[in-house]
Every structure is written in structure tokens, then in C-alpha cells.
Amino acid sequence: MRTLEGVVRPYAWGSRTAIASLRGKAVPSPHPEAELWFGAHPAGPAICLPTDGVPDTDLLSAIDADRVGMLGEHTVEAFDGRLPFLMKVLAAEEPLSLQAHPSSEQAREGFDRENAQGLPFDAADRNYRDPWHKPELIVAITDFEALAGFRDPQTTVELLRDLQVSELDPYLGMLAGQPDSEGLRALFTTWLTLPDASIATLVPAVLGGAVDLLGAGSSRFAAELRTVLELGEVYPRDPGVLASLLLNRIHLEPGDGLYLPAGNLHAYLHGTGVEIMANSDNVLRGGLTPKHIDVPELLRVLDFTPAAVEDITPPIRMVGAERVYLTPAPEFRLSRVELDGTGLVYASSICFDMPGPQILAVLSGSVEVRSMGGVVTTVPAGQAVWIGDAEPDVVVHAASSRAVFFRARVPVGTGS
Ligand SMILES: [Zn+2]
Numbered sequence: 001m002r003t004l005e006g007v008v009r010p011y012a013w014g015s016r017t018a019i020a021s022l023r024g025k026a027v028p029s030p031h032p033e034a035e036l037w038f039g040a041h042p043a044g045p046a047i048c049l050p051t052d053g054v055p056d057t058d059l060l061s062a063i064d065a066d067r068v069g070m071l072g073e074h075t076v077e078a079f080d081g082r083l084p085f086l087m088k089v090l091a092a093e094e095p096l097s098l099q100a101h102p103s104s105e106q107a108r109e110g111f112d113r114e115n116a117q118g119l120p121f122d123a124a125d126r127n128y129r130d131p132w133h134k135p136e137l138i139v140a141i142t143d144f145e146a147l148a149g150f151r152d153p154q155t156t157v158e159l160l161r162d163l164q165v166s167e168l169d170p171y172l173g174m175l176a177g178q179p180d181s182e183g184l185r186a187l188f189t190t191w192l193t194l195p196d197a198s199i200a201t202l203v204p205a206v207l208g209g210a211v212d213l214l215g216a217g218s219s220r221f222a223a224e225l226r227t228v229l230e231l232g233e234v235y236p237r238d239p240g241v242l243a244s245l246l247l248n249r250i251h252l253e254p255g256d257g258l259y260l261p262a263g264n265l266h267a268y269l270h271g272t273g274v275e276i277m278a279n280s281d282n283v284l285r286g287g288l289t290p291k292h293i294d295v296p297e298l299l300r301v302l303d304f305t306p307a308a309v310e311d312i313t314p315p316i317r318m319v320g321a322e323r324v325y326l327t328p329a330p331e332f333r334l335s336r337v338e339l340d341g342t343g344l345v346y347a348s349s350i351c352f353d354m355p356g357p358q359i360l361a362v363l364s365g366s367v368e369v370r371s372m373g374g375v376v377t378t379v380p381a382g383q384a385v386w387i388g389d390a391e392p393d394v395v396v397h398a399a400s401s402r403a404v405f406f407r408a409r410v411p412v413g414t415g416s
Contacts (some may be wrong), residue, residue: 001371001391002051004059004359004384006036006089007044018091018142018272022363023382032093038361038384038408039086041279048386051377059083059386063357072356072389075410078330085332086279087359087384087408090138091272095231097289098147098240101134102301103262107282110297127297132280135329136260137314139336139406140252141363144271147227147247149264149307153179156246159221163209167202181304184246188304191242192286192295203241207232224249227269231288240267240287248309255336257325259314263303274361274406278331321347322407333411339367339398349397358387358409365400379405 008019014034020027022036037044045060063070067081075084102110110128119126138144150156153175160172171190175183194202210225210232219225227249231241247265252258252273260266267288284298285291314325324335340346352358360369361384369377369385372393379385387394396405 001369001375001377001388001394002048002054002059002062002386003377003379004038004046004386005049006038006046006361006382006384008033009035009037009044011035013092013094013096015091015093015272019089022089024380034091036089036382037086038088038359039279040083041086043281046384046386052375062386066388069390070357070388074412075356075389079410082279083357084279084330084410085276085408087274087276087332087334087361087406089141089272089361089363090268090275092268092270094234095270095288096268097283097291098243098265098267098286099283100263100265100286100298100302101136101260101280102128102282102284104133106262106301107131107133107280110282125292125294127282127284127292127294129281132278132282133262134278134280134282135262135327135331136275136277137257137325137327137329137332137334138252138260138268138273138275139257139325139334140254140271140273142254142272144252144256144273145227145269146250146252146258146266146271147244147269148250148258148260148266149248149309149312150181150184150246150304151248152306152308153184159224159245162213162219162221163206164213165205165209167205168209181306184306185299185302185304188243188246188302189299191239192299194239196237199237199239199242203232203236203238206242206245207236223251230269235288238287243286244288248307248312250309255323257314257316257334259312259325259327261303261312261328263301264307264312265302274334274336274363276332276334276408278329321350330411333409335407337396337405337407339365339396339403341365341398341401341403349395351393351395352387352407353393354409354412355389355392356410356412357389358392358407360385360387360396360405360407362403362405365398365403367403367405368397368399370395370397
């Protein structure tokens with residue numbers, strides 16, 4: 001068992017308050033803080049704080065020094081001796097790029113192809129930095145806004161009609177004439193490959209239509225329209241602004257989850273959440289970013305099947321105080337546990353006895369983690385604790401009147 005200090009990623013879209021206040025630091029932070037990583041990713045492994053004469057190290061080095069003891073045989077064999085997930089606190093003050101992630105097959109094929117082309121691993125125009133897929137799950141801590149999955153095309157036709165922008169007519173016609181995944185593919189492809197001159201007239205026309213429709217009041221698409229305006233303000237010449245019209249505009253309440261499987265086009269807009277993903281860097285971007293964009297490669301991996309919001313909302317199973325988000329990714333299982341230090345409303349403690357690697361990240365209050373060997377660690381909000389395969393039996397007590405932590409682990413078998 002090791003107490004973990006997360007690694008802050010200072011991306012420009014981050015918040016100056018959310019992660020700093022979670023970690024008990026001065027607010028606002030001097031720079032935006034976008035993500036707090038709890039994992040063993042080579043680009044930012046968590047720090048293992050010193051305990052009982054064991055010096056500090058990082059989680060990647062600690063795992064590499066004792067793979068079977070830390071991960072267990074199942075995880076070592078199934079995932080090449082790596083911790084297969086990365087858990088983060090993500091705090092978005094501004095929208096992130098429009099993106100999708102490849103399937104395992106696409107990632108392997110793309111990685112081999114770019115290797116054969118001789119592209120260096122750190123090249124800016126490299127799409128595939130490793131041969132793995134990157135399914136993602138985010139669970140909201142605050143209200144959380146996102147775009148994810150293609151909306152039912154019939155509803156999108158109604159949105160485009162309501163805008164009453166004559167420049168949109170040919171595109172509206174494409175989707176109205178074929179309101180299905182092929183129509184979505186055709187329209188998305190057309191928009192992402194429009195010449196700059198066409199984008200320069202179409203985006204302002206759409207923004208003008210959105211202003212007028214919002215001004216008229218009572219549009220059922222008010223949230224969608226406000227999002228288009230926000231994106232257009234930051235990226236006035238970006239076809240991603242148009243693409244946002246095709247996606248579900250999703251609002252998550254605290255505790256709600258969103259699962260993004262391979263091929264799902266998505267963009268986080270605003271809010272703080274806990275995100276868990278397979279330990280991969282494979283991102284294909286379609287816009288709303290100054291980073292590398294590869295439209296043909298994005299089109300190869302995108303799934304244009306319309307997705308209802310229910311389709312990408314993971315089922316939840318309550319196991320006592322533990323709220324488990326059931327997703328099909330073999331790399332991770334995420335759950336949220338709320339303990340009540342008074343024991344009056346909820347349980348004040350919870351036992352875990354499952355093998356395999358686990359990270360418990362405390363988001364509110366503090367907890368005391370006790371191993372069967374008698375080791376006791378107190379973990380405050382903003383820190384996490386690592387539990388290795390060799391020490392699976394732990395009891396977690398609330399050390400404050402209310403304590404919330406997220407538990408990340410590797411699922412064992414089916415449904416566990
Ligand atoms: Zn993503």
C-alpha cells in the first residue's frame with residue numbers, strides 16, 4: 001500500500017480553481033490545471049510518498065520493480081506487464097478538442113503502418129503512439145457538459161431547419177435526403193473537407209442564425225445553440241463548429257457517467273469529473289484545437305451510427321456504498337464510494353478483498369485505509385492510495401463526516 005500524489009497537467013483549457021482547491025493549494029492557481037493523473041503512464045507516473053522507511057519513488061518504477069506482486073499474474077499476462085488504466089481528475093474551463101479513439105484492431109494497424117513509414121514516436125503528425133485502444137469513461141463531480149455521439153439525424157434536420165440559414169440549405173438537403181449513418185458520414189466528411197473560403201462564410205452564417213434563434217426565445221435547441229456560439233467565438237474558422245451541430249449535447253449531473261467506446265466522436269466542454277481510460281495516447285482529432293488534425297484518419301475510425309444518450313450512459317450497479325459503472329472495457333472498472341463518518345445515513349466503512357491492482361482517489365473528506373497486515377494510512381482529498389495484488393484485503397473508514405473516493409481496478413472475469 002502506498003499513498004500517491006497525483007501529477008498535475010497544466011493544459012491551457014484547464015481550471016485555476018478545481019484541482020488546486022481539491023489539493024488544498026492556493027486558489028486561483030498561477031497556471032491553468034487541466035488534469036491530475038493517478039496512474040503509471042510513462043508521461044506522468046504518480047509519486048509514491050515515503051512510508052516507514054520506504055523512500056519515495058514513482059508508481060511506474062515501483063511496478064516495474066515487482067510486476068507480479070503489484071499487478072498480479074492475470075494483469076501481467078493480459079496487459080504486457082503494464083498497469084492497464086489511467087485515472088484522472090479532469091477540470092475543463094474551456095472546451096477540449098473534437099476527437100475519437102481507435103479500436104484495438106485500428107490502433108494495431110495504424111501503429112504498424114506509421115512505424116513502417118518511419119515516423120518517429122514523438123513526431124507531431126504521428127496519430128498512433130502505441131498499439132492500444134483507448135476507451136474512456138468520465139463520471140461528473142460537478143455539472144459537466146459534453147458533446148458525444150451523433151444525434152438522431154432526423155432531430156438534427158429539425159435543428160438545421162430551425163436555424164433558417166440559407167447557406168446551410170445544400171447541407172440540410174444532404175441529411176434530410178438520407179437521415180441515417182451514411183447521410184451523417186457524407187455531411188460530416190463534406191464539412192470537414194470544405195475549402196477555407198467556404199468555412200469563412202458558412203460558420204459566421206450559422207453563428208448569426210444561432211443568435212437569431214436564441215434571441216427569438218423558446219428554442220428546444222437552446223443548449224446546442226449556445227454551444228455553437230461558444231465554440232465559434234474561440235474557433236471562428238474551424239469546421240468543428242459545424243460538426244458540433246451533429247452531436248448529442250450532453251449534460252451530466254454529479255455522479256452521472258458517460259462511456260466513450262472506440263469510434264465515438266466527442267468533445268468535453270466544461271466541468272470537473274473523474275476520468276478513467278485504457279493506458280494509451282491514441283487520439284484522432286477533428287477540430288477545435290491547434291494540435292495535429294488528420295481528417296482522413298479520423299474518418300477511418302469514426303462510427304457514424306447515431307447514438308442515443310442512453311446508449312453511452314453506462315449502467316450502474318449499487319453494491320452497498322459503492323456505485324459501480326459497468327462498462328465493457330477489459331482494462332478498467334470505476335466506482336464511486338461515499339462514506340458517512342457519523343454512520344447515521346450511510347455506512348462508515350467498506351471492505352475490499354479483490355485481487356489485482358487498485359487505486360483509491362479521495363475527492364472529498366479523508367479516509368483511513370487499513371490493511372490486514374495492520375498498515376494504516378490516512379488519505380486526504382486530492383491524494384490516492386495504491387493497493388497492490390499482493391495485499392488485496394483492506395478496510396476503508398471515513399475519517400471525516402463525509403468522504404467520497406473513486407476506486408479504479410481491473411475487472412476480473414465478466415461482470416465483476
Ligand atoms: Zn477522448
